[in-house]
Amino acid sequence: MPHDRLLVALAATSALLLATASHAQDADLRAQAAAIFKPLPKTMTSPDNPITPEKVALGRMLFFETRVSEDGTVSCARCHLPWLYGIDGLQKPIGAEHRVNPRNAPTVLNAALQISAHWRGDRKSVEDQATQALVGPPSFGNPSYEAAMARLKTIPGYPPLFAKAFTKDADPVTPENWGKAIGAYERTLVTPSPFDRYLGGDETALSAEAKAGLREFMQVGCITCHNGVGVGGGMYQKFGLVEDYWKATGSPTPDKGRFDVTKDPADMYVFKVPSLRNVAMTPPYFHDGSLATLPEAVRVMGRVQLGRMLNDEQIGRIVAFLRSLTGSLPEGLATTPVLPVAPFAAPKKP
Amino acid sequence: MPHDRLLVALAATSALLLATASHAQDADLRAQAAAIFKPLPKTMTSPDNPITPEKVALGRMLFFETRVSEDGTVSCARCHLPWLYGIDGLQKPIGAEHRVNPRNAPTVLNAALQISAHWRGDRKSVEDQATQALVGPPSFGNPSYEAAMARLKTIPGYPPLFAKAFTKDADPVTPENWGKAIGAYERTLVTPSPFDRYLGGDETALSAEAKAGLREFMQVGCITCHNGVGVGGGMYQKFGLVEDYWKATGSPTPDKGRFDVTKDPADMYVFKVPSLRNVAMTPPYFHDGSLATLPEAVRVMGRVQLGRMLNDEQIGRIVAFLRSLTGSLPEGLATTPVLPVAPFAAPKKP
Numbered sequence: 241m242p243h244d245r246l247l248v249a250l251a252a253t254s255a256l257l258l259a260t261a262s263h264a265q266d267a268d269l270r271a272q273a274a275a276i277f278k279p280l281p282k283t284m285t286s287p288d289n290p291i292t293p294e295k296v297a298l299g300r301m302l303f304f305e306t307r308v309s310e311d312g313t314v315s316c317a318r319c320h321l322p323w324l325y326g327i328d329g330l331q332k333p334i335g336a337e338h339r340v341n342p343r344n345a346p347t348v349l350n351a352a353l354q355i356s357a358h359w360r361g362d363r364k365s366v367e368d369q370a371t372q373a374l375v376g377p378p379s380f381g382n383p384s385y386e387a388a389m390a391r392l393k394t395i396p397g398y399p400p401l402f403a404k405a406f407t408k409d410a411d412p413v414t415p416e417n418w419g420k421a422i423g424a425y426e427r428t429l430v431t432p433s434p435f436d437r438y439l440g441g442d443e444t445a446l447s448a449e450a451k452a453g454l455r456e457f458m459q460v461g462c463i464t465c466h467n468g469v470g471v472g473g474g475m476y477q478k479f480g481l482v483e484d485y486w487k488a489t490g491s492p493t494p495d496k497g498r499f500d501v502t503k504d505p506a507d508m509y510v511f512k513v514p515s516l517r518n519v520a521m522t523p524p525y526f527h528d529g530s531l532a533t534l535p536e537a538v539r540v541m542g543r544v545q546l547g548r549m550l551n552d553e554q555i556g557r558i559v560a561f562l563r564s565l566t567g568s569l570p571e572g573l574a575t576t577p578v579l580p581v582a583p584f585a586a587p588k589k590p
Numbered sequence: 591m592p593h594d595r596l597l598v599a600l601a602a603t604s605a606l607l608l609a610t611a612s613h614a615q616d617a618d619l620r621a622q623a624a625a626i627f628k629p630l631p632k633t634m635t636s637p638d639n640p641i642t643p644e645k646v647a648l649g650r651m652l653f654f655e656t657r658v659s660e661d662g663t664v665s666c667a668r669c670h671l672p673w674l675y676g677i678d679g680l681q682k683p684i685g686a687e688h689r690v691n692p693r694n695a696p697t698v699l700n701a702a703l704q705i706s707a708h709w710r711g712d713r714k715s716v717e718d719q720a721t722q723a724l725v726g727p728p729s730f731g732n733p734s735y736e737a738a739m740a741r742l743k744t745i746p747g748y749p750p751l752f753a754k755a756f757t758k759d760a761d762p763v764t765p766e767n768w769g770k771a772i773g774a775y776e777r778t779l780v781t782p783s784p785f786d787r788y789l790g791g792d793e794t795a796l797s798a799e800a801k802a803g804l805r806e807f808m809q810v811g812c813i814t815c816h817n818g819v820g821v822g823g824g825m826y827q828k829f830g831l832v833e834d835y836w837k838a839t840g841s842p843t844p845d846k847g848r849f850d851v852t853k854d855p856a857d858m859y860v861f862k863v864p865s866l867r868n869v870a871m872t873p874p875y876f877h878d879g880s881l882a883t884l885p886e887a888v889r890v891m892g893r894v895q896l897g898r899m900l901n902d903e904q905i906g907r908i909v910a911f912l913r914s915l916t917g918s919l920p921e922g923l924a925t926t927p928v929l930p931v932a933p934f935a936a937p938k939k940p
Contacts (some may be wrong), residue, residue, distance in 0.1 A: 338688035
């Protein structure tokens, strides 16, 4: 065989071997990923709050309803804007009477998959979060649940919708049912992404760079906390395992996190691990919104959680993987309900 | 002919005569109405700002964009909520840094049909309104147009969309083009109503009560000001022609209206006559949002503008007619755009 023919044959054999190896590696990567992550369900049902069309329709209206807030400007959508993937883009949300929330607003998308709501896990569920927001000073700002329900009842269209959604209740307009209706709506806000298609067996759903990023994400140890269906959202963890987070992020003051809720010293600087679904669409990052871009956030996480100084190539690959977690917005978010007409709910101190 | 048969025949004849009379009256009413009002066009085009798909798509995004405001919470939709028929339900809107606007927010629906924007007509067009809102202290609150454009340019997705919408401009991200894009979008927000179908010849589109209300509306003199395609919105008029409006409405302080704009004594207490399209869906009423319900508003208008003490039956009929001006929301309002992802625009004073 002439020399050049031999080279061609060798090259062809190498390419075949490489392709086979790559194919085997690909299948291996997906098998590993499938053991660590899970594709999204169609909806996030709960035995405590079964999803019904009546609850979802009412909850969707209530999600956008400002007239139940103290100053008439705050709805759930004030901090969870549908067209910003369920966040507001601020470091810290601003609620009723312009009061600033203590922590960044997490997205409402896929939120019901998580073990709890809010950064410190001090809201049991999306229902609990929606109910408590009614009286949270930097949220809706009502002085009491009674005041909130009184405002809601000034809007003639709502009581019949509550009666339809909660047929067994004699007096259905309650803070708990407000939470259940909004919770049922939020349980429909699922955003299937390329990564879900990949986990479902579609090798073409991820780019080569995103696959390399997935491998990096698993190898460097991100999956210790960011795993499961939410790629996070399933556990609590200290922020700053290796070094103080506030030094690495430039945060003005440390936030003691879950310690302030439980008073357990083991919970000092502990926060809920956020889900990374749609993370590319939801800057700024961390509980204090201290970092504006995803590469910065990946760099800091590597450093303060894993003690690793990730290089730009590693960060680029991980970010490519994280972008594959950006999902398509649910239909329920894309359609505008028309809220019941009502006399105004004027702010008390205009 | 026996007595009872005679009665039956008489009744039948009367019914026939009444029906004929009623039919003639109906046709007459519609002919009168057609001379005074006009059905809505499909879109509200302007030679100064032709509607293009690129401008509308960009304008719809900008309409919901909060990150260009001083505190990151104000978009056009802050005061013009789609699901409240383009208003916010407040007496007076609350904008950036919680500053209160001096006057009630008029609906953005069909707004481009009017002679000018705002209650005092101090905004030439919907485009001018959108542009000036960028620096209005109780609107977006930016200290300057330069500051507003700097914020807008921090969002990487926007400059290419401006370039697509304004192909002839070398530097298309300008306050004028912000106004033109939002204006083009708003020029699509037309809400055809039962009254438009009626004007188009469909006698069944209005109930008998609404027709009686239309007759009343024309006879008592409302049409002196509330006429044309907007059923208002085409002229300026003194509020309180017969008696002081602030006494009849319980407004805390008189607003001098257009006088403060023109300094012409003839403009004292003069306001733009609002369009009554969707009026049933847009409480509270008047430039100061002083009245919560439509019957109250009709009663006060009769008294202070026409010197007439309308009775409950007259008011009920007029309100039935006004309800026929409630239109169906345009599709462009019902679909959620996804805004470009961006680093945050944090408020300066959190």
